[in-house]
Amino acid sequence: NAGVTQTPKFQVLKTGQSMTLQCAQDMNHEYMSWYRQDPGMGLRLIHYSVGAGITDQGEVPNGYNVSRSTTEDFPLRLLSAAPSQTSVYFCASSYSRGNTGELFFGEGSRLTVL
Amino acid sequence: AQSVTQLDSHVSVSEGTPVLLRCNYSSSYSPSLFWYVQHPNKGLQLLLKYTSAATLVKGINGFEAEFKKSETSFHLTKPSAHMSDAAEYFCVVSDLGGGADGLTFGKGTHLIIQP
Numbered sequence: 569n570a571g572v573t574q575t576p577k578f579q580v581l582k583t584g585q586s587m588t589l590q591c592a593q594d595m596n597h598e599y600m601s602w603y604r605q606d607p608g609m610g611l612r613l614i615h616y617s618v619g620a621g622i623t624d625q626g627e628v629p630n631g632y633n634v635s636r637s638t639t640e641d642f643p644l645r646l647l648s649a650a651p652s653q654t655s656v657y658f659c660a661s662s663y664s665r666g667n668t669g670e671l672f673f674g675e676g677s678r679l680t681v682l
Numbered sequence: 683a684q685s686v687t688q689l690d691s692h693v694s695v696s697e698g699t700p701v702l703l704r705c706n707y708s709s710s711y712s713p714s715l716f717w718y719v720q721h722p723n724k725g726l727q728l729l730l731k732y733t734s735a736a737t738l739v740k741g742i743n744g745f746e747a748e749f750k751k752s753e754t755s756f757h758l759t760k761p762s763a764h765m766s767d768a769a770e771y772f773c774v775v776s777d778l779g780g781g782a783d784g785l786t787f788g789k790g791t792h793l794i795i796q797p
Contacts, residue, residue, distance in 0.1 A: 610789040611772070612787075626783065658725055670731065671718075673726045675723070676723070676725055
């Protein structure tokens with residue numbers, strides 16, 4: 569089982585560049601989300617989606633866009649990269665939102681913005 | 683509003699000795715509680731979850747946690763640590779008053795296993 573697949577695993581960008589982090593899941597989960605992980609901060613929610621065509625903002629959405637055209641894919645776009653966006657990004661999926669649903673995580677995408 | 687506090691940022695134990703990772707939470711509703719583990723350069727993996735059934739929850743790899751409503755705690759324990767347990771551990775609370783997706787993550791506890 570592939571589970572949640574993130575690409576690329578590593579990326580270095582210059583300030584002002586744009587890029588897309590890809591996330592795909594093969595478990596037919598309705599719920600998908602993006603987090604960023606910074607030292608001592610835990611995980612912070614960027615954006616999430618409860619189904620195809622539906623997205624919403626999380627705790628730290630500024631500078632990021634998402635779309636959900638299919639159940640399987642949930643790409644995260646950095647519009648104009650800034651050094652403050654240097655982080656490890658995790659995509660997660662679940663069969664249901666929040667309360668009782670187990671989250672399945674990808675292995676992360678490590679982004680450095682110079 | 684809900685919150686979760688992991689009381690130790692780092693815990694160091696010797697191999698073969700017990701592990702205790704502490705988590706306190708606050709919630710206005712009946713929460714669900716989770717422990718996740720993150721090994722180096724990997725994503726998070728669910729260890730165990732409490733969803734209003736038995737208060738003592740058993741998870742994978744010999745871990746267990748006890749939900750204590752009176753103490754608002756959900757501490758993670760293991761009787762005997764193994765070198766492979768070295769990782770980052772996250773306590774997560776989920777209820778209707780949580781973040782945008784209903785989840786609030788603790789800041790993590792780094793578990794170090796001494797040989």
